[in-house]
Amino acid sequence: MNQQQADIVIVGGGGAGLRAAIAAAESNPGLDILLLSKVYPMRSHTVAAEGGCAGVIQPHDSLDAHFDDTVAGGDWLCDQDVVDYFVRHATEENLRLEHWGCPWSRKPDGSINVRAFGGMQIERTWFAADKTGFHILHTLFQTSLKYPAIRRCDEYFCTDLLVEDGHCAGLLAIDMRSGEQTLIAASAVILATGGAARVYRYNTNGGIVTGDGMALAYRQGVPLRDMEFVQYHPTGLPGSGILITEAARGEGGVLTTCDGYRYLQDYGLGPETPLGKPQNKQMELGPRDRLSQAFWHEEQAGRTVATERGAAVYLDLRHLGEQRIQERLPFIRDLARTYVNVDAVHEPIPVRPTAHYTMGGIQTDRHTATCLPGLYAVGECASVGLHGANRLGSNSLAELGVFGRLAGEQAAERAAQGLAVDPQRLRPQAEAQAAGREALRTANGPERLAALRDEMACAMEAGIGIFRVPAQMSATIEKIAELKARYQQLGLKDGSRAFNTEWLQAIELGFLLDVAEAMSHAALARQESRGSHQRPEDFPARNDALFLKHSLARQQPGGAAEVSWQDVVITRSAPGERHYGGTTVQGANR
Amino acid sequence: MRKPWQPQQPRDWWLHNPAYRRYMLREATALPLMLYTLLLLAGIFQFSRGEVAFAAWLSWMQTPAALLLQGIALAAALLHAVTWVALVPKILVIDSDRLRIDPRQVLRAHQLGALAGNLGLVVATLWLLWPAGGA
Amino acid sequence: MGTIELVATRYRPEQDVQPWEQRYTVPCSEDMSLLDALNYIKDELDPSLSHRWSCRMAICGSCGVMVNGEPKLSCKTFLRDYREAGVVQVRALDNLPVERDLVADISGVVEHIEAVKPWLIRHSTAPVDTAHTQTPEQMARYHAFSQCINCALCYAACPQFGRNPAFLGPAALTLAQRYNLDSRDEGSSERMPWLNAEEGVWSCTFVGYCSEVCPKDVDPASAINRGKVASDINYGVNLFRLLRGKSDA
Numbered sequence: 001m002n003q004q005q006a007d008i009v010i011v012g013g014g015g016a017g018l019r020a021a022i023a024a025a026e027s028n029p030g031l032d033i034l035l036l037s038k039v040y041p042m043r044s045h046t047v048a049a050e051g052g053c054a055g056v057i058q059p060h061d062s063l064d065a066h067f068d069d070t071v072a073g074g075d076w077l078c079d080q081d082v083v084d085y086f087v088r089h090a091t092e093e094n095l096r097l098e099h100w101g102c103p104w105s106r107k108p109d110g111s112i113n114v115r116a117f118g119g120m121q122i123e124r125t126w127f128a129a130d131k132t133g134f135h136i137l138h139t140l141f142q143t144s145l146k147y148p149a150i151r152r153c154d155e156y157f158c159t160d161l162l163v164e165d166g167h168c169a170g171l172l173a174i175d176m177r178s179g180e181q182t183l184i185a186a187s188a189v190i191l192a193t194g195g196a197a198r199v200y201r202y203n204t205n206g207g208i209v210t211g212d213g214m215a216l217a218y219r220q221g222v223p224l225r226d227m228e229f230v231q232y233h234p235t236g237l238p239g240s241g242i243l244i245t246e247a248a249r250g251e252g253g254v255l256t257t258c259d260g261y262r263y264l265q266d267y268g269l270g271p272e273t274p275l276g277k278p279q280n281k282q283m284e285l286g287p288r289d290r291l292s293q294a295f296w297h298e299e300q301a302g303r304t305v306a307t308e309r310g311a312a313v314y315l316d317l318r319h320l321g322e323q324r325i326q327e328r329l330p331f332i333r334d335l336a337r338t339y340v341n342v343d344a345v346h347e348p349i350p351v352r353p354t355a356h357y358t359m360g361g362i363q364t365d366r367h368t369a370t371c372l373p374g375l376y377a378v379g380e381c382a383s384v385g386l387h388g389a390n391r392l393g394s395n396s397l398a399e400l401g402v403f404g405r406l407a408g409e410q411a412a413e414r415a416a417q418g419l420a421v422d423p424q425r426l427r428p429q430a431e432a433q434a435a436g437r438e439a440l441r442t443a444n445g446p447e448r449l450a451a452l453r454d455e456m457a458c459a460m461e462a463g464i465g466i467f468r469v470p471a472q473m474s475a476t477i478e479k480i481a482e483l484k485a486r487y488q489q490l491g492l493k494d495g496s497r498a499f500n501t502e503w504l505q506a507i508e509l510g511f512l513l514d515v516a517e518a519m520s521h522a523a524l525a526r527q528e529s530r531g532s533h534q535r536p537e538d539f540p541a542r543n544d545a546l547f548l549k550h551s552l553a554r555q556q557p558g559g560a561a562e563v564s565w566q567d568v569v570i571t572r573s574a575p576g577e578r579h580y581g582g583t584t585v586q587g588a589n590r
Numbered sequence: 591m592r593k594p595w596q597p598q599q600p601r602d603w604w605l606h607n608p609a610y611r612r613y614m615l616r617e618a619t620a621l622p623l624m625l626y627t628l629l630l631l632a633g634i635f636q637f638s639r640g641e642v643a644f645a646a647w648l649s650w651m652q653t654p655a656a657l658l659l660q661g662i663a664l665a666a667a668l669l670h671a672v673t674w675v676a677l678v679p680k681i682l683v684i685d686s687d688r689l690r691i692d693p694r695q696v697l698r699a700h701q702l703g704a705l706a707g708n709l710g711l712v713v714a715t716l717w718l719l720w721p722a723g724g725a
Numbered sequence: 726m727g728t729i730e731l732v733a734t735r736y737r738p739e740q741d742v743q744p745w746e747q748r749y750t751v752p753c754s755e756d757m758s759l760l761d762a763l764n765y766i767k768d769e770l771d772p773s774l775s776h777r778w779s780c781r782m783a784i785c786g787s788c789g790v791m792v793n794g795e796p797k798l799s800c801k802t803f804l805r806d807y808r809e810a811g812v813v814q815v816r817a818l819d820n821l822p823v824e825r826d827l828v829a830d831i832s833g834v835v836e837h838i839e840a841v842k843p844w845l846i847r848h849s850t851a852p853v854d855t856a857h858t859q860t861p862e863q864m865a866r867y868h869a870f871s872q873c874i875n876c877a878l879c880y881a882a883c884p885q886f887g888r889n890p891a892f893l894g895p896a897a898l899t900l901a902q903r904y905n906l907d908s909r910d911e912g913s914s915e916r917m918p919w920l921n922a923e924e925g926v927w928s929c930t931f932v933g934y935c936s937e938v939c940p941k942d943v944d945p946a947s948a949i950n951r952g953k954v955a956s957d958i959n960y961g962v963n964l965f966r967l968l969r970g971k972s973d974a
Contacts, residue, residue: 047780047785109858131784498592502772604884
């Protein structure tokens with residue numbers, strides 16, 4: 001077994017991980033910061049974010065307005081102290097990216113341009129055409145190269161956290177190219193591994209988005225918080241689930257049924273706005289949970305379009321004209337042409353909701369620290385308390401900057417205290433865990449990897465989808481337990497070490513099953529409807545008396561997840577009604 | 591253990607892909623041009639040796655083999671000019687706060703320049719030769 | 726639905742002395758990408774075939790392979806376009822060491838990208854609370870060059886890189902130009918040594934195939950050859966300064 005040491009190890013090279021690495025290097029250039037990722041950083045799924053990144057910049061906008069939109073969008077399950085911190089720092093992070101070279105789209109006078117986004121009452125979404133995540137990720141990656149304190153382990157797959165005396169003291173990783181296991185000791189570990197939407201059959205996520213960090217923390221007893229809240233993005237391509245950005249609607253795109261009817265007016269989002277004149281928080285600019293739920297009803301009523309790739313509605317951009325589409329949404333036009341053979345200039349794009357984002361994640365305090373000393377979590381893998389029950393589009397890219405920086409600074413502070421554990425002391429537990437990984441590599445049971453993965457994905461789609469009914473949720477919970485048992489009987493065909501992706505996928509499936517378990521148990525335990533968690537049959541309404549609380553899923557040794565509850569931090573916005581559509585009145589704020 | 595396979599570029603790499611073949615053809619236009627330059631040099635050398643030698647060179651230049659060679663050289667020169675001019679807008683980009691020229695105009699200017707240069711050469715040659723030929 | 730023959734060049738470092746070919750029969754529907762086919766093989770026929778992939782939408786740059794001799798992203802390549810050919814030949818990207826099967830070692834390419842100082846260099850510090858002004862026209866000057874996804878298809882397309890892996894190559898030199906042409910950047914003089922070097926722009930002979938295979942229309946051939954103009958100007962300026970007894974610019 002190889003052995004390495006660093007002051008800080010960051011797992012994941014996406015936006016959050018890179019921002020954390022840069023912050024740590026800037027706050028203490030003498031540190032040895034190791035950025036470890038199972039893919040080259042520019043492959044990370046931040047790259048696929050399209051629409052934009054929130055930050056108050058217009059004179060008639062305010063931090064309070066951003067706060068209100070975020071808290072109401074999250075159906076009051078956001079920790080308001082965290083939201084406060086977030087809205088106060090989002091703009092400075094966007095400016096920092098600008099100073100690092102991010103090509104934010106501009107107005108003709110050369111100042112920053114912003115666009116409308118779902119659930120935001122004023123335009124505050126910074127964008128780089130429709131490749132915002134791509135530009136942010138590459139800007140961060142390229143900027144990270146100028147800090148000698150940051151070194152990278154590209155294509156290293158983290159398999160386990162190492163805990164000594166109640167502190168996170170390092171991790172175990174597979175060097176994918178050789179297949180050798182490596183022990184890395186560190187004073188602080190930051191998990192920035194992204195989301196877990198690959199637990200679903202149809203999703204907007206890349207193949208690497210397998211909940212690794214969530215499962216790593218979960219297995220060490222760190223609770224996963226609010227895991228029942230999974231965002232379905234209203235506009236994915238049918239079949240593949242490839243993301244068609246909300247910015248398409250922010251720019252004026254409309255959603256219609258097969259006969260051209262803008263059905264969102266029937267779901268409390270109206271009145272219908274004039275074509276090409278989108279109104280904030282109305283119609284197509286309602287929040288994602290509402291829009292995805294509206295699709296579900298339309299599908300039940302048989303008003304969706306039947307395509308060869310399944311039911312869909314139309315996203316119509318034609319009235320925007322070729323020039324605007326080419327300027328603001330070139331990638332969308334390219335994606336539609338390539339993957340569904342539709343030119344958005346001349347035809348509407350078929351779209352449907354697909355699993356997109358995990359609002360929940362590893363429980364952290366408002367400074368990104370988990371309950372396990374030495375372990376921090378940030379980005380989609382974490383639940384810092386920002387998104388509540390439904391995330392507003394463009395808040396997550398902003399989250400990467402704001403909390404990535406915080407995590408980097410926190411870890412640097414800890415690392416400076418010299419809390420490193422001698423790697424030799426970690427050796428026994430690392431070797432025990434490594435032996436388990438080795439056994440999996442050569443496992444020869446009867447179960448097939450692909451079959452287990454597909455059964456899990458279908459079960460999650462059926463039980464923990466847009467609408468949740470008790471019988472199906474219970475069936476999913478049983479199914480996940482069954483799959484976890486069958487996972488122990490896995491048989492792998494490729495016994496080699498070098499770039500053995502079957503082995504890595506098997507480890508990922510283990511992570512996914514743990515995350516699916518936490519999601520499904522948390523969903524069953526939350527006996528109300530809130531944000532993206534909707535139980536129309538048994539608990540159709542929000543229940544603040546009992547469930548204005550975060551769920552905490554903890555793994556039980558040998559058993560299913562145990563769910564407990566944590567109070568939500570409410571500072572100045574008492575729970576109110578979420579108002580969208582033309583009759584917008586803010587909730588009972590302040 | 592890592593044991594990456596180190597591929598070797600085959601000697602005939604340029605045969606494997608139409609894009610490479612086009613590139614090699616473009617580069618190979620230099621060969622007939624070099625040959626033609628050598629012929630011209632030989633002509634100057636013969637000219638320095640006297641009228642008889644130069645006349646012999648001139649008549650050799652009119653043999654079918656030599657004409658074929660000159661034809662190939664002309665074709666190569668034209669191909670080279672066309673491909674070169676086509677690449678100009680990718681190389682010569684005039685776009686600053688003070689001056690911006692549309693790449694299509696840059697291309698057009700080069701095409702016109704090349705055309706004018708060649709036509710000028712033909713006209714100049716005819717003008718120089720006309721009295722001798724006409725007399 | 727129908728099927729199509731897929732021939733993959735395999736190389737398993739622990740077992741094989743050299744690459745060899747394996748033939749698979751895969752389903753071929755209208756919208757099936759080559760990536761779908763490779764994942765089908767991995768799931769249903771042969772889990773030991775290794776390939777890289779992630780986003781499925783041609784933005785992460787993971788899945789570059791040679792398809793019938795051309796560098797392509799497997800997620801943006803469709804089996805329907807090979808029905809006539811009847812067979813799809815897939816191998817790891819050319820000009821790079823093969824780690825295993827369809828997985829090329831791109832670490833050399835990434836090192837080249839890192840070498841050219843691909844970050845915004847400022848000597849004067851801007852205030853923290855305002856953005857630089859940059860008009861859409863100024864952004865347009867470098868925008869295409871900022872679209873590179875580092876997929877390395879251009880390296881597989883470049884015979885000069887195949888001949889000399891020390892050549893910085895299309896993506897790295899394009900990235901240097903991307904920052905040199907950014908109105909906010911003040912670091913072009915620091916990047917000039919890389920452009921001027923023997924492994925810089927002058928190793929390029931304008932084959933131009935890099936721009937043909939680029940899945941993001943970045944046009945690296947243009948970037949590099951504009952770099953030659955910049956390198957020439959830099960040479961002239963330096964010569965002038967040296968003649969006047971001053972140091973390099």
